[in-house]
Amino acid sequence: MNNNDHAVLLDNDKLMHFAIEAAPNGMVIVDDRGNIVLANSSVETLFGYQHKELLGKPIEQLVPNRFAAAHPHLRASYFVHPQARAMGHGRDLYGLHKDGSEIPVEIGLNPITIDTRTFIFATIVDITERKRSQEMVNLAVEAAPNGMIMTNKDGVITLVNSMIETMFGYHRDELIGSNIDMLVPERYRGHHPAVRHAYIGQPVSRVMGQGRDLYALNKQGEEFPVEIGLNPLHTANGVMILASVVDITERKQQEQSLKSALLAKETLLSEIHHRVKNNLQIIDSLIGMQMDQVVGDQARIALRDSQNRVKTISLIHQILYQSQDFAQIDATEFVGSLTHNLAQSYGVNRALIDIQLDLDPLTLTMNRSLPLGLIVNELVSNALKHAFPDNRRGTLTVTLKQIDVARARLSISDTGIGLPQKNAESSGDTLGLRLMEALASQIDADININDCNPTRFELSFDLEKTDGDLQQTSTSIE
Numbered sequence: 001m002n003n004n005d006h007a008v009l010l011d012n013d014k015l016m017h018f019a020i021e022a023a024p025n026g027m028v029i030v031d032d033r034g035n036i037v038l039a040n041s042s043v044e045t046l047f048g049y050q051h052k053e054l055l056g057k058p059i060e061q062l063v064p065n066r067f068a069a070a071h072p073h074l075r076a077s078y079f080v081h082p083q084a085r086a087m088g089h090g091r092d093l094y095g096l097h098k099d100g101s102e103i104p105v106e107i108g109l110n111p112i113t114i115d116t117r118t119f120i121f122a123t124i125v126d127i128t129e130r131k132r133s134q135e136m137v138n139l140a141v142e143a144a145p146n147g148m149i150m151t152n153k154d155g156v157i158t159l160v161n162s163m164i165e166t167m168f169g170y171h172r173d174e175l176i177g178s179n180i181d182m183l184v185p186e187r188y189r190g191h192h193p194a195v196r197h198a199y200i201g202q203p204v205s206r207v208m209g210q211g212r213d214l215y216a217l218n219k220q221g222e223e224f225p226v227e228i229g230l231n232p233l234h235t236a237n238g239v240m241i242l243a244s245v246v247d248i249t250e251r252k253q254q255e256q257s258l259k260s261a262l263l264a265k266e267t268l269l270s271e272i273h274h275r276v277k278n279n280l281q282i283i284d285s286l287i288g289m290q291m292d293q294v295v296g297d298q299a300r301i302a303l304r305d306s307q308n309r310v311k312t313i314s315l316i317h318q319i320l321y322q323s324q325d326f327a328q329i330d331a332t333e334f335v336g337s338l339t340h341n342l343a344q345s346y347g348v349n350r351a352l353i354d355i356q357l358d359l360d361p362l363t364l365t366m367n368r369s370l371p372l373g374l375i376v377n378e379l380v381s382n383a384l385k386h387a388f389p390d391n392r393r394g395t396l397t398v399t400l401k402q403i404d405v406a407r408a409r410l411s412i413s414d415t416g417i418g419l420p421q422k423n424a425e426s427s428g429d430t431l432g433l434r435l436m437e438a439l440a441s442q443i444d445a446d447i448n449i450n451d452c453n454p455t456r457f458e459l460s461f462d463l464e465k466t467d468g469d470l471q472q473t474s475t476s477i478e
Contacts, residue, residue: 082111203232387416418452
C-alpha cells in the first residue's frame, strides 16, 4: 500500500466517523465481546452519558435490568447468524437511561466485518413520542362507547377495546393477531376477503354494507345484527382500518315489535272497516226494504234521503280506509265521487243538467270530512230534487277552494228555480237544511246563502284546528 492509498483510507475513516456523528438517530458499534467501541452524540444525549462513560463498557449498561440477564445470550446468538434485521421484531424494546428510567426504542442491527472481526452496528431510535401518541389513541379507543377494532390491510386484528370483548365474548389476547374473518358469520366468510381488498383499494370513511343487514359472529357461534363504520388510517405500516361496531340487537327487536304492533293495528282496522262497511250496508238494505213497504211519495223520498246519507258516510269511510294516511282524507276524491253517486241515485238526465266540479287538491281530517260530506249530500240532493222541475235545463256547480293557508270554501250553486222565499229567510224549515246548519256548526263554518240567480250555498271553514278544538261528528239535531 503506497502513501496515497493510506491517505485515502484515513479520509474514508474520517468521512464514516463524521457521517455517524452527524446522524439524527443514535448509532453504536459493539464488538464480539459485547463492548461498545463507538457511540455518537445522539446516543450520549438519548441515554444521558458522556462519551468516555460509554466506550469500552458492556452494551448491557444500556439495557433495563429486567432484560439484562438474558441479553448476553441473545447477543451471542446474533453473532452465530449475523444479518441485517430489526431487533426484537414484534416485541416492545426499551433502553436504560443513566438516571434509571426506561426509554422505548426501536433498534436496527447490521453486522460489519473489520480485519476478520465481526461487529454489530446498531441504530437506535427514541420512540417515546410515538408511544405517547399510540397510548392516547389506545385510551380514546378504549373509552369509545362503541366497539372499536383495528386491522391491517391483510385483515389481521391489531387493536380492540373492551366493548369488543364484551360484544363478541373473546378476550383481547384471543383477537389480537387473528384474522377479522373469525368474527364474520360462515355464510358471508367466503366473500368477505374480496370485499376487504376492494375497500383497501379505495379506502374512504363510510358505513359498511349500506342498505344491507349486517351480522357478526360471537364466540358462542351466535349471530347478532350490527352496524359498522369504516375509517382508513394511513400509517408508516400502510393503511390500517379502524372499524366502529354497534350491536343493534335491541333496536332490531324494537323494530320487530313495532312492525308486529303495526300489523296488529292494520288487522284490527281492517276488521273494523269490514264490520262498519257491513253494518252500513245492512242499514242501507233495511231502508231499501222499508221503501218497498211504504205508501206515498213523501215517505219514499224521506227514506231515499236517509239512504243517501248512509251511503255518504260509507263512501267517506271507504276512502279513508283506502288512504295511505288514516288521519287525512282526499277531499277532492270524496266530494267528486259523492256528487256523481247522488246524480245516479236521483236518475239525473245529464243531457238536461250539467254537473260541473271545480275542486282544489285538499286533504282534510276525519273530523272535517264527515260533516262536510254530509253537507254536500244535503245540498246536492236538494238541488237535484227541487231546482230543476219539469225537465228544466240548468247547471249544478260544486266548488271546493282553498282561500288561504288555513281556510277553505265550499260552494254549491245551481241555475234552477231558486229557493222558496220562506227558505231564503229561514233555512231551518226543512230537515235537510236544519241538518246542514247543525253540521256546519261542528266545523265552525260561516254560511252564506243566495236564494236565486244562481242559488248558492257557501261555507267557509278552517282547514286545521288544534287537538280538542273540534266537536265530535254527531249528526243529532237540537
